[in-house]
Amino acid sequence: xxxxxxxxxxxxxxxxxxxxxxxxxxxxxxxxxxxxxxxxxxxxxxxxxxxxxxxxxxxxxxxxxxxxxxxxxxxxxxxxxxxxxxxxxxxxxxxxxxxxxxxxxxxxxxxxxxxxxxxxxxxxxxxxxxxxxxxxxxxxxxxxxxxxxxxxxxxxxxxxxxxxxxxxxxxxxxxxxxxxxxxxxxxxxxxxxxxxxxxxxxxxxxxxxxxxxxxxxxxxxxxxxxxxxxxxxxxxxxxxxxxxxxxxxxxxxxxxxxxxxxxxxxxxxxxxxxxxxxxxxxxxxxxxxxxxxxxxxxxxxxxxxxxxxxxxxxxxxxxxxxxxxxxxxxxxxxxxxxxxxxxxxxxxxxxxxxxxxxxxxxxxxxxxxxxxxxxxxxxxxxxxxxxxxxxxxxxxxxxxxxxxxxxxxxxxxxxxxxxxxxxxxxxxxxxxxxxxxxxxxxxxxxxxxxxxxxxxxxxxxxxxxxx
Amino acid sequence: xxxxxxxxxxxxxxxxxxxxxxxxxxxxxxxxxxxxxxxxxxxxxxxxxxxxxxxxxxxxxxxxxxxxxxxxxxxxxxxxxxxxxxxxxxxxxxxxxxxxxxxxxxxxxxxxxxxxxxxxxxxxxxxxxxxxxxxxxxxxxxxxxxxxxxxxxxxxxxxxxxxxxxxxxxxxxxxxxxxxxxxxxxxxxxxxxxxxxxxxxxxxxxxxxxxxxxxxxxxxxxxxxxxxxxxxxxxxxxxxxxxxxxxxxxxxxxxxxxxxxxxxxxxxxxxxxxxxxxxxxx
Numbered sequence: 001x002x003x004x005x006x007x008x009x010x011x012x013x014x015x016x017x018x019x020x021x022x023x024x025x026x027x028x029x030x031x032x033x034x035x036x037x038x039x040x041x042x043x044x045x046x047x048x049x050x051x052x053x054x055x056x057x058x059x060x061x062x063x064x065x066x067x068x069x070x071x072x073x074x075x076x077x078x079x080x081x082x083x084x085x086x087x088x089x090x091x092x093x094x095x096x097x098x099x100x101x102x103x104x105x106x107x108x109x110x111x112x113x114x115x116x117x118x119x120x121x122x123x124x125x126x127x128x129x130x131x132x133x134x135x136x137x138x139x140x141x142x143x144x145x146x147x148x149x150x151x152x153x154x155x156x157x158x159x160x161x162x163x164x165x166x167x168x169x170x171x172x173x174x175x176x177x178x179x180x181x182x183x184x185x186x187x188x189x190x191x192x193x194x195x196x197x198x199x200x201x202x203x204x205x206x207x208x209x210x211x212x213x214x215x216x217x218x219x220x221x222x223x224x225x226x227x228x229x230x231x232x233x234x235x236x237x238x239x240x241x242x243x244x245x246x247x248x249x250x251x252x253x254x255x256x257x258x259x260x261x262x263x264x265x266x267x268x269x270x271x272x273x274x275x276x277x278x279x280x281x282x283x284x285x286x287x288x289x290x291x292x293x294x295x296x297x298x299x300x301x302x303x304x305x306x307x308x309x310x311x312x313x314x315x316x317x318x319x320x321x322x323x324x325x326x327x328x329x330x331x332x333x334x335x336x337x338x339x340x341x342x343x344x345x346x347x348x349x350x351x352x353x354x355x356x357x358x359x360x361x362x363x364x365x366x367x368x369x370x371x372x373x374x375x376x377x378x379x380x381x382x383x384x385x386x387x388x389x390x391x392x393x394x395x396x397x398x399x400x401x402x403x404x405x406x407x408x409x410x411x412x413x414x415x416x417x418x419x420x421x422x423x424x425x426x427x428x429x430x431x432x433x434x435x436x437x438x439x440x441x442x443x444x445x446x447x448x449x450x451x452x453x454x455x456x457x458x459x460x461x462x463x464x465x466x467x
Numbered sequence: 468x469x470x471x472x473x474x475x476x477x478x479x480x481x482x483x484x485x486x487x488x489x490x491x492x493x494x495x496x497x498x499x500x501x502x503x504x505x506x507x508x509x510x511x512x513x514x515x516x517x518x519x520x521x522x523x524x525x526x527x528x529x530x531x532x533x534x535x536x537x538x539x540x541x542x543x544x545x546x547x548x549x550x551x552x553x554x555x556x557x558x559x560x561x562x563x564x565x566x567x568x569x570x571x572x573x574x575x576x577x578x579x580x581x582x583x584x585x586x587x588x589x590x591x592x593x594x595x596x597x598x599x600x601x602x603x604x605x606x607x608x609x610x611x612x613x614x615x616x617x618x619x620x621x622x623x624x625x626x627x628x629x630x631x632x633x634x635x636x637x638x639x640x641x642x643x644x645x646x647x648x649x650x651x652x653x654x655x656x657x658x659x660x661x662x663x664x665x666x667x668x669x670x671x672x673x674x675x676x677x678x679x680x681x682x683x684x685x686x687x688x689x690x691x692x693x694x695x696x697x698x699x700x701x702x703x704x705x706x707x708x709x710x711x712x713x714x715x716x717x718x719x720x721x722x723x724x725x726x727x728x729x730x731x732x733x734x735x736x737x738x739x740x741x742x743x744x745x746x747x748x749x
Binding site for chain 1: 490491494504508509510511535536550551552553554555556683684686687688689690691693694695700705719722723725726727729730731733734737740741744745
C-alpha cells in the first residue's frame, strides 16, 4: 500500500496548534491542542517507511513506528492504535511527554536534512482519536492464578502491571498516595498532561484486571517481606524518585521556599491551582525564582506564572546547552515570559521575620568538562548580585525514596539510594524482587521508566511461567 | 472503606474518633501517625495515632477542630466513612527500658503521648504524666493515663483543675523535689514543647518531642515538613516525627507553621462555598 505513495518531502513538521503564549500562561488548560485528522495524515506522509527503521531502535519500548504511521496515512487510526499498544500501554501520555528529539525522532532519517517526522505528535493523535472514537477492546485473558505485586502506580508500575495482566497474572498495584499515577498525577502539570487523560490510561490498565490499592505505603503499611509471605510470587518496585534535594544554602527553611515536588504536588495532586475553591493552599508572590533547568524546573516556573506571578526567573548555574530540560519545554517557557538567568547560581536565600525577601546569586562561567561530561561551572570572582523575590523553588533533582530500602533486608542499593538491579531482568539482590524506573536510575523520564517496567514484566513472566 | 466506628466530643473544640483501618491497626506502633482525607478534593490531614486495637482493627485519634479540614472531619459521625486513611507513617518511637519517665502532654498532645507511656509501663518503666490544659475541660485522657501511670499530675492555666499554671510548672516542681527522671517525653503545642526543653536542658534530662509541622504527602516526597534538628534538615514525616528536643529549632518550626496563615483565613471565610463546590465534584 504505502510502497506506491510518493513521500511528502516538506522540510518541516506540520505545525502543532497551540494556545497563544499570552493566553495560556494564565490558564491551566493544555498548551498543545493536538492535530486534526487532516494534519495527522499529512504529517504521516512525511514518513519514508524505511526498511531499516532507526526510529524503532530509538524507542525505549520499541513501538513499531513506521507500521503505525502507514496506517495513519490510510486513515486507519484504530488500526494504528492497535499497533502502538502492542508495545506501549500509555500512548496518550508518551505522545505528550516523551523526549522524542533524543529518541525516535532523534534517529529519524528525515531529521538529517530537515525536521524529523513528528512521531510524538502522531502517537498523541492516534491515542486521542481512539479515546474519543474507539471501542474499548477487552482482550481475552487466560488467568494463570499467579499473584504479582507492583509497588507504585507511576509509569513503570502501570506498565509492568499492564504487561503482566495481559499475560494472565493476578496483579495488585499498591499506591502510597490517595490517587494513582505517581509523577503523572503529582508532578507533571495539567497544562502538559491533563489528569483526566492519565486517569483514562490507568482505567485501561484496570480493565485488564489489575487491582489498584491506594493509601498503602509499602515499607510502612506492609513490607516487601510481608508481601512475599502473602503469596506474591514476584514483586516489582517502581517507587520513584520521591525525595527532594536541597542545595544546602542558608535560608532554605524560610517561608516562601518550596521543593519543586511540594510546589507541584500542592498544585497538581491537591488542586491548589483552584484555591480557594479547594482547600489546599499555595502561596505565590509577585516574583518567583526557580533554581534548576530540568523539566521539573520548567514545570514549576510555568505553573508559578499561571498562578499569577509577574516575574518568574529560572536560575541555573550552567548554560542553556547543558540544561537538562527538553528544548521544547525551554522554548515554551520562554514564549510564556519566563526569564532565564543562565550561568548564575543561588548561594543564599535572604529572609526577614522568617520570610524570603531575596536571593543572592553568584555569576558562573564554564570550565573544563566534569564527570558528567558537561563543562564544569566555576564562580566568577567577586560577581554576586541579588534578586528580590518572595518565593524560591528548588528544582535540582530528587533522590529515590528511602522507605523501601530501609525496610527490606538484603536489598542492595547504590550509595545515593538507587536500587541495584540486573540490567536485563531488572531483578534486585533479593530473589523475586524486581525494580525499575526512577527508584533504580534516579530521576529520569517517563518512557525509560515504562521500558524498565516492561522489561521486568518479561523477566517475571519468564521466571514464573517456567514454574 | 474507612468507617468511623465511634465519635465523641471531648470538649468544645476537641473530638475523639475511632476508625476501622485494618492495614494501619495491624502494624502501627507508638509515635506513628496517619493521614486522612475528607472528600474527593480534601486536604491531606496528618494526625498522630492516639490508640490502636489490633483485634478490632481500629485506630483512635484525638483532633482539635481548628481549621476548615478538621471541621469537615468533625462533621462526620459514627457510620460515616473517611475518603482516605493511610499509615502508619513516620518512625515508631524508640522506647528504652529505664527507671522513670515523665510524660508531659499539652492539649491534644495527650493522645500521641498515651501509647508511648503505655508501652513504657508495659516494659516495666515507672511512668508519670503531667497533663496541661487552658482549663479543666481541655485536660484530656486523664482517666486513661491513670490506668498505668504512677502519678497523674494536672495543670490548668486558670487553676480550674490541678495546679494553677503550666505543665512546665509541675515538671520544675518534680525536678526541684529531687525526683530522679531518666527521660521526659513532651507532646503538645510547639511553644509548650520548647518550654519543657528549657526546663529539662539545664539538668541534662533527655527530652523527646513529637513534631507536627505542615505536611502534604507524609512519605518524604515533598519536604514541606522539614525541620532543623542539630543544624541539619530533617523531614518530620520519614525521619521523625520524634526528635531529641534539645536539638530542635523550635522557633523556626513555629515560623514555618505560619506559612499559610493568610490562606487558612481565606479558606475559613469561604468554608461554605468550598463545601458546596467539593460536594458538586464528588
